[in-house]
Every structure is written in C-alpha cells, then in structure tokens.
Amino acid sequence: MSLFGASIRRKEDPRLLRGDGRYLSDIKLHDLVHAVFVRSLHAHALIRGIDSSAAAADPRVVSVITADDLPAGLPPLPCIDAEETTKPFNQPILATEKVRFVGEPVALLVVEGDRYIAEDIAGLIDVDYEPLPAVSTATAAVASDAPLVHYESNVVDVLEYSLGDADSALAAAPHTLSERFATQRYAGTPLETRGVIVEWDEPRQGLTMWSSTQVPHSLKATLVGYLGLPENAVRVIAPDVGGAFGVKLQPYPEEIVLGLAARSVGRPIKWVEDRYEHFLASTHGREQYHDVDVGYDDDGRILAIRDHAVTNTGAYLQRLTLVEPFIGVSMLSGPYVIEHQQLLSTVVMTNTTPLNPFRGVGHVQAAFTMERIIDVVAAAVGIDPGEVRKRNMFSKDVFPLHRGIGNVLAGDIIYDSGDYQECLSRALAAAEWDEFRGEQKRARAEGRYLGIGIGCFVEETGLGPYESGRVRVEPSGQVIVFTGACSSGQGHDTVLAQITADELGVEFDDIVVVHGDTDLVASGVGTYASRSAPIGGTAVRHAAGSIKEQAIKIAAEMLEASPQDLELEDGEVRVKGSPASSVSLAQVAGRVAPGQPLPEGVDSYTLDATDVYHPPTNTFSYGCHVATVEVDIETGVVTLIRHVVVNDSGTLINPLLVDGQVQGGVALGIGGALLEEIAYSDDGQPLNANFMDYLVPAIGNMPEMVVEHMVVPTPLNADGMKGAGEGGAVGAPAAIANAVADALLPLGAKITETPLGPETVYRALQNAS
Structure with a gap:
C-alpha cells in the first residue's frame, strides 16, 4: 500500500509529546x-x-x-x-x-x-x-504637514496594475458603489x-x-x-x-x-x-485600507473595479515588505471574472513596528475586500450571495489562466488549475445553506440574529526560486532525506518520508529527514508561501527517482540481468516476473560502499542523489469558507457556531496533516476576524503589547469545524501538489465578516473592517440606527 496520500500520524509527535523536543532554550x-x-x-x-x-x-x-x-x-x-x-x-x-x-x-x-x-x-x-513628533497611522502619514519618518516623503512606493479600461467601464455600468474596507495590524504570535x-x-x-x-x-x-x-x-x-508563521x-x-x-x-x-x-x-502584518469603486449590472455581475489600497508598513522596509501591498491588490479579484481593473497600492511609512509577510500575506486583505464587495452587490440587487458568486466565477475550462499581472519577486500570475464553482457548491452543501436560511428566519422571529457568510479565495503558493532535496541510502538500509525546507511545525519529517517511501518502496520508519542545518544541507531557501510540498517535496521526489535509477543500474550487475528487466518494488530490486531473483536496497547500497571495486559504469561510492528543483511558476490553491454566527445586538458579541471549509491544495500527501493545517489556519483567521489588533497611540506608543490586552483565540472561540478537500492536481509538478499551509487563515476572516453582516442585514449595519470585536459591532449598530 502506498503511503503517499495516506492519513498517517506525524513522525515528529511522539518525541514532542514526551517533551523530547530540542528548542533553542533547551540548548x-x-x-x-x-x-x-x-x-x-x-x-x-x-x-x-x-x-x-x-x-x-x-x-x-x-x-x-x-x-x-x-x-x-x-x-x-x-x-x-x-x-x-x-x-x-x-x-x-x-x-x-x-x-x-x-x-x-x-x-x-x-x-x-x-x-x-x-x-x-x-x-x-x-x-x-x-x-x-511621531506619526502612527497611514492617514496621518500622508497629510501635508506630517512628520517625516525618513526624508522627502512618507510614501515609500506606489505600485500600479491595470486590466482593460476601468474608468470607462465604471462610467457605463448600470450601478456603482463606493466603500472603504480595512484590515487591522496584527501579529503572528x-x-x-x-x-x-x-x-x-x-x-x-x-x-x-x-x-x-x-x-x-x-x-x-x-x-x-x-x-x-x-x-x-x-x-x-x-x-x-x-x-x-512568517514572523x-x-x-x-x-x-x-x-x-x-x-x-x-x-x-x-x-x-x-x-x-x-x-x-x-518582531514584524507585524496585515494593516491595509482599500478604497474601492465597483460597477455592476442588474444580475450582480461585476463589470469593473477601481481600488486604491494603502498599506501602513511601519518604520522601515523589511526583507519582503512589498509582498503585502502587492498581493493585496493583485489578488483582489480572486476567483472572479472582472475584465476591467485599475489597482493602485500606496506603501506608507509610520513610526510603528515594520511589517513583513506572515501566514496568508496579502491574500487575507484581498479576500476580505472582494468578498465583502460581493455581498454588498448581492444585497443591492436582491440576489442570493452564493448565486452572485457563481455568476462571477471563472469556469473550469479557462486554465491555465494568465491574469496579466505580476511583480518583480513572484513573477506573472498564472492560475494553473481548479474548479472554483464546484468548490463553492460543495461548501454551500456542506454548510446546509438553504436549511440555515429557514433556521435564521425562525431565530429572527424570536429576536435572535443569526448570520451565514461565504469567504472564497485564490492563493499564490509554491513560491520559488528553488528548493533542494537529497536522498542517501545507507548499507544498513536506512534512508536519509536532506531538505532545504526548514520545518517550524508543519510536519516535514512525515510528508517527505511519505514521498520517499512511495518512490523507493522502503519502510516509512526506515526514513530519517534532516533539515535546518546549513552544514548538513548544502543549499536551501526555507519555509514560507506554502512551498514545502510543491517545491521541497518535488525535489525529494526527483532525488529519490535518481536513487531508483542508480539502484537498478547497480543491481543489474548483482543479478546478472539487464536494467530493462528490473524493477524496484517494496525496497527490493527484482527481476520482472521473477520476484525471487532480487536484492534489497540495503544490499545495493552495500555494493557501492568504499573498500571494493565499483560495478562497471558506476562512478560513485555512495547510493546518493541530489536535486535542486526550480518550479516553472507558482501554484495556486483555492478554497471556500462558510461561517455561521450569532450576534448579540445588545452587546455586540459575536459567537461562532460552525465553520465549513472546502479546500483544493492539489494532490494531498497526507490528508490528516492538511486537515490540521486548515484548522490551525482557521484559528488564526478567527483571531484576525474577531480578536487581534496591535494598537498604537497617536504618538506611536504601543498600547497593548501583552496577552492581557492583545487577545488571541482559545478553545472557547473555536466553532464546530468541517473540512473537506477537492483534488484538482496542478500540472506544474509530477505529483500535482499545491500549497496547503495558509488557506485556512485567508478565507476565514472574510467568511466571518460576511456572516456578521448577514446577521445584521435587517438592521442596516455596515461591516467594513476587522476585528469585529463587541465595540466595533456595537458601533456599527449605533451608526445604523
């Protein structure tokens, strides 16, 4: 039975649960x-x-x-x-x-x-x-009399992207709306x-x-x-x-x-x-403001969008500062067909802690803004929000889809594969969308305000430029995998062992994965942008494939057979159709150990192979979240009821681990939707730099969670893998915000920002009344 695709428990967990982990403070x-x-x-x-x-x-x-x-x-x-x-x-x-x-x-x-x-x-x-004098907000920083953080201007850069003719399309649209949407500054913690x-x-x-x-x-x-x-x-x-998480x-x-x-x-x-x-x-993330103008027709189809986003990037540029403002606009339209787009992203300096990417960088802001736009349009035309999404989504026959937008680091945006409409349909079915509407109506008759909201997204994953993988077979039969992808808890030891076991047919427990040491791993890029499986995993697959070729070549001499007549199965090189004629992979490794002449045509005294994989472009995962909530209109408190996720990360190495990645991402998304915010005074003093005042999710904040997977493989690597680490964090805030807005729709409250803490929700209700 192949281990690739199997839901097996993590190799790392027994020692970590016993307290045998070796963290920095253990040294x-x-x-x-x-x-x-x-x-x-x-x-x-x-x-x-x-x-x-x-x-x-x-x-x-x-x-x-x-x-x-x-x-x-x-x-x-x-x-x-x-x-x-x-x-x-x-x-x-x-x-x-x-x-x-x-x-x-x-x-x-x-x-x-x-x-x-x-x-x-x-x-x-x-x-x-x-x-x-100090400045702590983006609005204050661009005022004519603002204190200068550095010199000349507090605007560090302006990024511009456009498709079609947004101005003309907006002018000709039957309907338009204008709104500001804001995502707050918070931390990876x-x-x-x-x-x-x-x-x-x-x-x-x-x-x-x-x-x-x-x-x-x-x-x-x-x-x-x-x-x-x-x-x-x-x-x-x-x-x-x-x-x-990127911190x-x-x-x-x-x-x-x-x-x-x-x-x-x-x-x-x-x-x-x-x-x-x-x-x-330590760097923060997320703080971004989107001033949007949207044109749409009577059927809820979005014809054009003009977006001016402003990112408060703090006091200094960091290593990847521009990723947040770039993705925040370039991925704005997500899974939707919008032919005319004018996108402007202004990067502003303030006297606050610098920003750098963390989990879901830029995609969180893009999804929140776009998904709120869809719901506002749906309410304006009186059509179900799910139906409006389907009318605007790309069909599955458009891939690969060149979006016509790119940047200096990540390259062109080319959607590789997917079925966005099917993903939405599955999520609505799993959330029992129609049945919830009946429950919502009954609850409102009792004075209770329930809401349901959708959060769809497309996420750029598998970012290059490369990753290394090396596989070595010892004469003992142990297989050692070296990877440049450095784990921070994702389960690299498990999934890379599964790939290796699948390729070589060896026992899962005979594989050791080594990472995080520059003396042992010659080259590497690291772990971010949901890249470890599609990039690091592909490098390991290729290296293990080279081992397979070497092993068959060496075994041909040992078995006195032609390489074409041999196969590697279950950790043994066998003569096809005659499994009794075989040698183990350990014996093959022993045959090329030092101290003896090498077989003819073999020039290395190890069974060892390295691959450095450069992906042709990035993979694009996507998903749909559906959240249900109850809002107490007297206090503004939001209670999460249920959260459904349907996610496509391509071929799954280990569905159990991907479930955990999605669930953990949703927890981070809940923090961003309801709880977490770094607060500063006007003069730049932090106001809540502690866990008493900066709130993070706990078990009491977690709803019932349902996770399902679609599998539409990417053509960009042999295993069809896309990234899986961030989608939970990307879709959750948008879905929760839309659920809160849906609950308060009869009261006319506008939901345009996160976090949706009691004060924010109560203020929205007061403004509506």
Whole structure:
C-alpha cells in the first residue's frame, strides 16, 4: 500500500509529546553568557549620545555594543523585493542618529548570570534622546504637514496594475458603489518567540549560530556578508521551532549584532526575546485600507473595479515588505471574472513596528475586500450571495489562466488549475445553506440574529526560486532525506518520508529527514508561501527517482540481468516476473560502499542523489469558507457556531496533516476576524503589547469545524501538489465578516473592517440606527 496520500500520524509527535523536543532554550553550552537589547522608548527621536559607563563598570558585564562599535560602512538590512521606484528606507543594524519606532534596537548588553540580571543592568545605559513628533497611522502619514519618518516623503512606493479600461467601464455600468474596507495590524504570535545562541570557534575561525528561524540558509548568507567570513566558516542551525508563521522569515538586526559580538566576547551568547519585546520588535502584518469603486449590472455581475489600497508598513522596509501591498491588490479579484481593473497600492511609512509577510500575506486583505464587495452587490440587487458568486466565477475550462499581472519577486500570475464553482457548491452543501436560511428566519422571529457568510479565495503558493532535496541510502538500509525546507511545525519529517517511501518502496520508519542545518544541507531557501510540498517535496521526489535509477543500474550487475528487466518494488530490486531473483536496497547500497571495486559504469561510492528543483511558476490553491454566527445586538458579541471549509491544495500527501493545517489556519483567521489588533497611540506608543490586552483565540472561540478537500492536481509538478499551509487563515476572516453582516442585514449595519470585536459591532449598530 502506498503511503503517499495516506492519513498517517506525524513522525515528529511522539518525541514532542514526551517533551523530547530540542528548542533553542533547551540548548546548553559551557560558559554561556546572556544578552539583552536596549530598545528605544520613543517612537521618533534623535539620539544625542549613549553613556554606557555605569553599566560597563559592573563586574558582571562582558560587553556593551552600540552602533559606534560596529564595523564602519555596515549596510542596513536589505529589502529583496524592492522595485526601482522604492525609496531606500531600510533599517540600520543598530540605531545611529535616530530611532523610528518603539522597540528599535539601540545597544547590546552581554552579561554573566542570567537574563534577569542583564535586564537590570541594561537600565544603567543612558541614552540621551531628543523626542520628535511621531506619526502612527497611514492617514496621518500622508497629510501635508506630517512628520517625516525618513526624508522627502512618507510614501515609500506606489505600485500600479491595470486590466482593460476601468474608468470607462465604471462610467457605463448600470450601478456603482463606493466603500472603504480595512484590515487591522496584527501579529503572528508563535508559541516560541525569536531567539539566538551564537558561538565563536577560535581554532576553526568560524561561527555557529542556533536560531529560531524559518530560513537558515538565508540567515547564513546574511551573516557571511555582514561578518566578512567565508561560507565554510558560518554554520546556522534551526533546532525545533515552536511556530513561525512568517514572523521568523527574515534575518533580523539582533542576529547580525550577536554574530558580530561573538568573536570579541569569546564565549557563547544567548538571547531570547520576551513576549513584550516580541510585540515591539518582531514584524507585524496585515494593516491595509482599500478604497474601492465597483460597477455592476442588474444580475450582480461585476463589470469593473477601481481600488486604491494603502498599506501602513511601519518604520522601515523589511526583507519582503512589498509582498503585502502587492498581493493585496493583485489578488483582489480572486476567483472572479472582472475584465476591467485599475489597482493602485500606496506603501506608507509610520513610526510603528515594520511589517513583513506572515501566514496568508496579502491574500487575507484581498479576500476580505472582494468578498465583502460581493455581498454588498448581492444585497443591492436582491440576489442570493452564493448565486452572485457563481455568476462571477471563472469556469473550469479557462486554465491555465494568465491574469496579466505580476511583480518583480513572484513573477506573472498564472492560475494553473481548479474548479472554483464546484468548490463553492460543495461548501454551500456542506454548510446546509438553504436549511440555515429557514433556521435564521425562525431565530429572527424570536429576536435572535443569526448570520451565514461565504469567504472564497485564490492563493499564490509554491513560491520559488528553488528548493533542494537529497536522498542517501545507507548499507544498513536506512534512508536519509536532506531538505532545504526548514520545518517550524508543519510536519516535514512525515510528508517527505511519505514521498520517499512511495518512490523507493522502503519502510516509512526506515526514513530519517534532516533539515535546518546549513552544514548538513548544502543549499536551501526555507519555509514560507506554502512551498514545502510543491517545491521541497518535488525535489525529494526527483532525488529519490535518481536513487531508483542508480539502484537498478547497480543491481543489474548483482543479478546478472539487464536494467530493462528490473524493477524496484517494496525496497527490493527484482527481476520482472521473477520476484525471487532480487536484492534489497540495503544490499545495493552495500555494493557501492568504499573498500571494493565499483560495478562497471558506476562512478560513485555512495547510493546518493541530489536535486535542486526550480518550479516553472507558482501554484495556486483555492478554497471556500462558510461561517455561521450569532450576534448579540445588545452587546455586540459575536459567537461562532460552525465553520465549513472546502479546500483544493492539489494532490494531498497526507490528508490528516492538511486537515490540521486548515484548522490551525482557521484559528488564526478567527483571531484576525474577531480578536487581534496591535494598537498604537497617536504618538506611536504601543498600547497593548501583552496577552492581557492583545487577545488571541482559545478553545472557547473555536466553532464546530468541517473540512473537506477537492483534488484538482496542478500540472506544474509530477505529483500535482499545491500549497496547503495558509488557506485556512485567508478565507476565514472574510467568511466571518460576511456572516456578521448577514446577521445584521435587517438592521442596516455596515461591516467594513476587522476585528469585529463587541465595540466595533456595537458601533456599527449605533451608526445604523
């Protein structure tokens, strides 16, 4: 029985459930010292001077480092998706003349003892600030008299995309509407915060860094550049990572400063951010505003859309800052046929924590905006929202579909495969749409307000440029898989073992998956954009296929048979039609072990193969969420009742794991729809940087959940796999918002923003009345 496609339990879970995981804080090194960062208390201020003499006088202090102690000419952090028009508002490694957000690192303190001692001594470092006027909202930042975060302008870039002639189509449309839709700023909040342990090896003249990162190879390349070391002198290890969601997607200033400090300190250094620091200094996401004009006809067909989106990207460009504003407009139309589009995306700087992608980047805002538009149009023409969607959706015979939009990083948008209308039909059936309408009517007669809402989306997944996979068979029969895709909890050990077992026919338990170590995995890109299965999995499939070819070639000599007469089945190379004539894969590996002549035509003393897979373009997953809610109109409290998801991620390696990915994504989406929001005062001070005031979903927030899968394989890889990690987070906020709007439709309340906490819902009701 093939393991590919089977719902088997994760290989990782037994050791993790026993407490045998090895996270960053589990790593113990001899003579370890601890570090803290002195961070800006001001959203905007000049630095007049830094006096660290009192701290340095403490005998427990090992080192104090400010920007003046860094090598001259050290460049700021790069933004790799910057366009030619993007202003270079990049973050310095430590603040120099100015600080631009609360939490920006200003100095590093290293002490003997522990983190608590370090924090106490850090209070002795005196930073002389001259406060400056600050700006915390996108609206305020573009005002004519706004304080400048950097220079010249607070607009860092404007991205423009268009299809057809939106102005003419809007002017000719039978009906139009105009509205602003807003998604709030919130955080990925993984269970494990960021952390680093770094050790300089003087005899080797090299550095080893353990980091809770999604991208160990990218971090290594960054350290090589900033530290001026050769590649073989830098090793990055990502141990078990307790969640990431994109927050750990980039090298941060802290890793670079600690790397620079390691050599002078001469002892291992450990830094782990506390939760308060995480809210201040780890990147945020989502904050975006869409001012839309929509033209439509009497049948609810959308004829044209004009969208001006504004993204508050915080104080600095980060590694992938422009992904959010780009996807937020380019994926706006999702599964719908809209021939005329004019899309403008303005990226604005403020004195707040920088933005960078996290789970569902840009797609959340696009889906929320478009799905609310569809429901507003449906209400205006008096047609069922599900029917309006079907009338506007692409049919299944249009694929591959070139959308005519692209960007510098992700390339052209080409929808690869799908059946959007069938996905919607299945979701409505699973949600018992028609039956709920009857229940809703009865509840309203009793003074209870139930609602049902749809959230459809198309999501760009499987982002390149490449990923590596290596497979090696040991003479013992054990198979080792090396991957550049770095797990942060997704189940890489399981799914990559399933692919390998499927290709080689070996026992699942005989496969070991290795990742997250740049000395063991020669090259890699990392984990983000739902890419591990379609890109990393395909590389592993290809490498295992090469092993298969090698094994048959070697076994031909051992069995005195022609390679054409052999097959690899159940971990054995057999003569076709004569299974008794066979050798095991372990015996084949033993035949090319060192210490003996190689078979004729074989030139390697290992059964080993590597593949670096470059996808031709990106895959596109899609799905449909249907949420049902009850709204208490006296308090504004929204109670989730049921949440249905029908998802197409192409061929599924392990449906059980994909169920978990979808469910976890929905939980994140619930947080974004109802609870989570990073709040700032007008002068840029964080107002809720703690879990008492920043609310995240708990078990009491979770509704009954139903997950179903469609399988429309992609033609872009042999297994037909698309990404599966983010769709739950993308569709849920739109579906929940539409359900709340549906519940309040008789009362005339407008739902145009998230999170839909009690105050927001109550305010919408008050405005309606």
